[in-house]
Amino acid sequence: MRAGARRRRPCYGPAMPATPAWPPASTPRLFVDTPLGPDAAPVVDGAAAHYLLHVMRLKSGDPLLLFDNRSGEWLATVADAGKRALTVRIERRMRAIEAVPDxxxxxxxxxxxxxxxxxxxxxxxxxxxxxxxxxxxxxxxxxxxxxxxxxxxxxxxxxxxxxxxxxxxxxxxxxxxxxxxxxxxxxxxxxxxxxxxxxxxxxxxxxxxxxxxxxxxxxxxxxxxxxxxxxxxxxxxxxxxxxxxxxxxxxxxxxxxxxxxxxxxxxxxxx
Structure with a gap:
């Protein structure tokens, strides 16, 4: 390199945005007293639906975590958000049911x-x-x-x-x-x-x-x-x-x- 020449910085292109965690840490978590699985489409109503709809402001496509005291924890998304109930779609199982000390x-x-x-x-x-x-x-x-x-x-x-x-x-x-x-x-x-x-x-x-x-x-x-x-x-x-x-x-x-x-x-x- 000749004297006085500027050193060129390597060009790596624009920085790629980080992939956000999914589901987000703020995802609501809810117990449902019904068996969950890949083909399940549980309906959430009552006080739980009121909380999700009017406090958490969930809408169609939003994620939530469900557990049933039988099969573990499942990631789901809101398929339909009505005025008093939500229908959710199960996406995948996140965790098996835990082994608690006796x-x-x-x-x-x-x-x-x-x-x-x-x-x-x-x-x-x-x-x-x-x-x-x-x-x-x-x-x-x-x-x-x-x-x-x-x-x-x-x-x-x-x-x-x-x-x-x-x-x-x-x-x-x-x-x-x-x-x-x-x-x-x-x-x-x-x-x-x-x-x-x-x-x-x-x-x-x-x-x-x-x-x-x-x-x-x-x-x-x-x-x-x-x-x-x-x-x-x-x-x-x-x-x-x-x-x-x-x-x-x-x-x-x-x-x-x-x-x-x-x-x-x-x-x-x-x-």
């Missing part, structure tokens, strides 16, 4: 807002089964199943779960212990003390039991400790609210034996 959360029902919080967080954390337990000091003995089911669905839609946790009917503590399966460890969170959680080896299948606001009675404690499957645990040096204990114990188990690490827990046959 952990049950047995808990005494508490007041409405706190109960909703337990259901929401336990679902997000990945429990396989939710079991309300009526104890001697349980204040709330009747639970509205429809409201709890709605909380479960909403939590699954938000956190990306493809398998809804099973919701059992409330049962009294003596009946729970009488019919308890021998092969499932029952981690009894006792406010009176117990072994530190990290020292108790209880992989799946397992369950956690937390009590009501007033704790367990001495008669209930004696019945629990007489059950061969029960392992008494402590949740730290402080007294926790009932809802805090349920979520804390679930998180500790998931970190130790669940799917938060490299090894996934045993798959629940109900999931």
């Amino acid at each position: 952990l049950w959360l047995c808990f005494a029902p508490v007041k409405k807002a706190r109960l909703d919080w337990i259901i929401e967080k336990a679902t997000e954390l990945g429990v396989a089964r939710l079991q309300p337990v009526i104890t001697e000091r349980t204040i709330v003995e009747r639970v509205k199943r429809e409201r709890l089911e709605a909380q479960i669905v909403e939590a699954c839609e938000q956190c990306g779960r493809t398998a809804l946790p099973a919701l059992a009917e409330p049962v009294k503590l003596p009946a729970l212990l009488r019919d308890w399966p021998e092969d499932r460890a029952l981690l009894f969170a006792d406010e009176a003390g117990g072994a530190p959680f990290g020292t108790v080896d209880a992989p799946a299948p397992a369950a956690i039991l937390t009590g009501p606001e007033g704790g367990f009675t001495e008669r209930e404690r004696a019945a629990l400790l007489a059950c061969p499957a029960v392992r008494r645990i402590a949740l730290g040096p402080r007294i926790l609210r009932a809802e805090t204990a349920a979520v804390a114990a679930t998180a500790l188990w998931m970190a130790q034996h669940g799917d938060w690490g490299t090894a996934a827990g045993k798959v629940s046959p109900e999931a």
